Amino acid sequence: MHPGETDRTLLSPARRRADRARLEDEVVDVLVIGGGVTGAGAALDAASRGLSVALVEARDWAAGTSSRSSKLIHGGLRYLEQFAFPLVHEALSERARLVQTIAPHLVTPLPFLLPLTAPVWQRAYFGAGVALYDVLGAAFARGREIPRHRHLSRKKTLAAFPGLRGDVVRGSIRYWDAQVDDARHTLAVVRTAAGYGARVLSSARVVDLLRDGDGDGPDSPVVGARVADLTDGSSFTVRARSVVAATGVWSDDVGAMLGADAPSLKVRASKGVHLVVPRAAIDGDALATAGGTPSGLILRTPTSVLFVIPWGDERWIIGTTDTPWRLDRDHPAASSADIDYILDQVNRVLVRPVTPEDILGVYAGLRPLLAGESDQTSRLSREHAVITPVPGLVLVAGGKYTTYRVMAEDAVDAAVAGLPGAPASRTARLPLVGAHRWADVRDRAAELADGSGVPESTVARLLRRHGDRTGDVLDLARSDPALARPLEGAPGYLSAEVVHAVLAEGALHLDDVLTRRTRVSIETDHRGVESAPQVARLMAAALGWDEERTSREVAHYTARVEAERESQRMPDDHTADAARLGAPDVRAAV
Missing domain, CATH: 1.10.8 (Helicase, Ruva Protein; domain 3)
Structure with a gap:
């Protein structure tokens, strides 16, 4: 039986106590700090290679960025305008793996309409971009999981999505991406890592790094971490041959543990706010497809894009914003200005405006963006970086949810560079818990x-x-x-x-x-x-x-x-x- 199918994946209270006790007596090959999707992915990558692994998370699995995304697995259509072709190609290849093998129960294809509001040039310009999007993803498509794009006339567009304003929309392009419940997917990655023997602890906050020798030199190797157990107030140490920090917008905290002179990744937080409204708030009918899947919308805004995404059978998710955030990172807050901005943008194309009274839920998350020269977070890189600032420590940050597996593989490759005989990554073909049958x-x-x-x-x-x-x-x-x-x-x-x-x-x-x-x-x-x-x-x-x-x-x-x-x-x-x-x-x- 595959490790992902066994009871070893169960994260029970007894399992947590056992993992906590064993970590004090072991030296693991890889300690991963951070229980978001990238950290969980690194733990799975390392454990599935046969390495001994510990994964610690200060709060809950996916409690930060990885539960507050747009819930999309996508190549990033808008990155084509930035000529980021390798990034889009990489993301589309990961999309195919998730839909076909890794998590087909959690990642499902979803059609989108890109409304056209200008004369002929817009159809030609956007059409060329969507065609390239299909081409970049075609090498990894198998069967009919992700159909190719189609051009729709104004009449067919309004039939497909009656809630769109006929005086604004001149037609549309229909293309496909995929959707995921991000928190449940991250949890499945953690459970699969546990099935391969990883010791996994949430409510376990790293408070300091362990250094070899006197620990004062800038090149003193990192050999583990001191951890506070937030379930009972106790503390313990985890010793490791290599440490991977996948802490996203908290990357600076890990860098600070090394001292002011150590190299580090410069990460900026960008806040993304989303609204959840009832399905009845927006009249978006199902296209005449075999599965009857309702289409989402992707809308251009002055600074980025806005999605209207079907969520389950009864709701829509509308988002997102893209603004710098320099305040509390644990609990980013949505303001009335954020909500008004989203409503203003989406209502420009809808017959019946969405009102504040329609809103069921609001959530805000922070994207970890690699800092560049520009202060505009919408222009910062969505590529990821992996560095080894001191021996024994690997930092990974940046990227996007869709490419978490590649980020994890790169981080573990760096972590095991000094471990002789470590095998290559297996996760490209590894089903998660729930996907095997x-x-x-x-x-x-x-x-x-x-x-x-x-x-x-x-x-x-x-x-x-x-x-x-x-x-x-x-x-x-x-x-x-x-x-x-x-x-x-x-x-x-x-x-x-x-x-x-x-x-x-x-x-x-x-x-x-x-x-x-x-x-x-x-x-x-x-x-x-x-x-x-x-x-x-x-x-x-x-x-x-x-x-x-x-x-x-x-x-x-x-x-x-x-x-x-x-x-x-x-x-x-x-x-x-x-x-x-x-x-x-x-x-x-x-």
């Missing part, structure tokens, strides 16, 4: 639902979240009929998914479940507050929380939602940041 289960929702007490339509949604491990969730529902019921305030999710999040997916706090294992926090107008008490009770039973701890988790979550709502009423970044910081991180309570 996807072809066998993808169309079997009715059969899987039988005897579980769960409707077939719900099982179909479970398959898109859990793939061939959907049976693990249904087994919980069969064992306790109460777990077969929907969550209060979030009927798209099962109570069993909460228990599964604790027993198999490493969830330690209420926020982990409502924000990342599920998307209740952005998909409901109450933003998870109505679901919080029930979810906390389910988690308490699995984690052994007492009544005081359970109440504290609900209070923390409620305060977080209120702070975010308040920040979104503030006029600018500084006031929004101050409002958001009114609710401390739940992990700061230890």
Whole structure:
């Protein structure tokens, strides 16, 4: 059996305790700092090569940038205008691997319309770019997973997306990219790494690097890290032959641990804000395709692009912004100015304007961009860099979600350069947890639902979240009929998914479940507050929380939602940041 199919992938409380205990007694080949998609990818890359690996994350898996993206796996159509052909080609090749092999249950093809608002020149200009996009991706396309682009007339465009203004739109180009639930994908990478034997710990913050010898010289090798366990306030050391820091917008923090004179990566944070609205807020009908997949939109804005993306069966995601951010990196805040900007841009092409009252959820994330000469973050490089500032330490930063696997491979190649006999990367052909038997289960929702007490339509949604491990969730529902019921305030999710999040997916706090294992926090107008008490009770039973701890988790979550709502009423970044910081991180309570 493949390591990704075994119970070794389960991130249970007992697994965490065992990994924590073993790390104090081992010297691992590779210690990875950072549990976003790049760090998780590095842990999987190293572990699947047969190396001993530790992965530590200060908060939750994908808690930073990797749960707050546009949820797209794409080549970056707009980068063609910057002549970044190698970057686009690389991203499109990774898109194909994700759709076909690595995570077909989580990464699905999605059509987009590029509306044309000007006369003939725009169709010719954009058409040439989209044609090149297809050409760059064609070498990695197999079968019909990603169809080629098509030109649509004004009439066909309005039939495909009736919500577009007929007096503005003159036609469109339809092309395809792919969509992902970023947090669940990152989690699948972590679980797959665990299946290959990686020791994985969330709520484990690196507070310093261990240096060999006296540790004072600029070239003193890094031999591990000191780690604070945020579950109980204790601390421990992890010793390693090589350390990979994949900390994104926190890269400067790792550089500071080396001292002022050490080389480092210069990373700038760019804030991207997204809105979630009900499907009824925008009249975008399905094109006449075999699968009936509704199309998204890609719109040109003065500074970048704006997407309108179908999210599940009932919602749209609209975003994003692209502005410099120099404030709190743990909890970037969306201001009313960000929200107004998005609404203004999207409403320029819609018959019925989207209003603030339509908004269900708002989220803000930070892109780690390699700093260049320009202060405009939209022009900074989306390529990645890997450096070894001192022996034993590798820093990786930049890039984009789609190319995480390449970044991880490059980082591990650098980390094992001094380890004789280390094999080459295997991840280009390595399915993640949930993908191994996807072809066998993808169309079997009715059969899987039988005897579980769960409707077939719900099982179909479970398959898109859990793939061939959907049976693990249904087994919980069969064992306790109460777990077969929907969550209060979030009927798209099962109570069993909460228990599964604790027993198999490493969830330690209420926020982990409502924000990342599920998307209740952005998909409901109450933003998870109505679901919080029930979810906390389910988690308490699995984690052994007492009544005081359970109440504290609900209070923390409620305060977080209120702070975010308040920040979104503030006029600018500084006031929004101050409002958001009114609710401390739940992990700061230890």
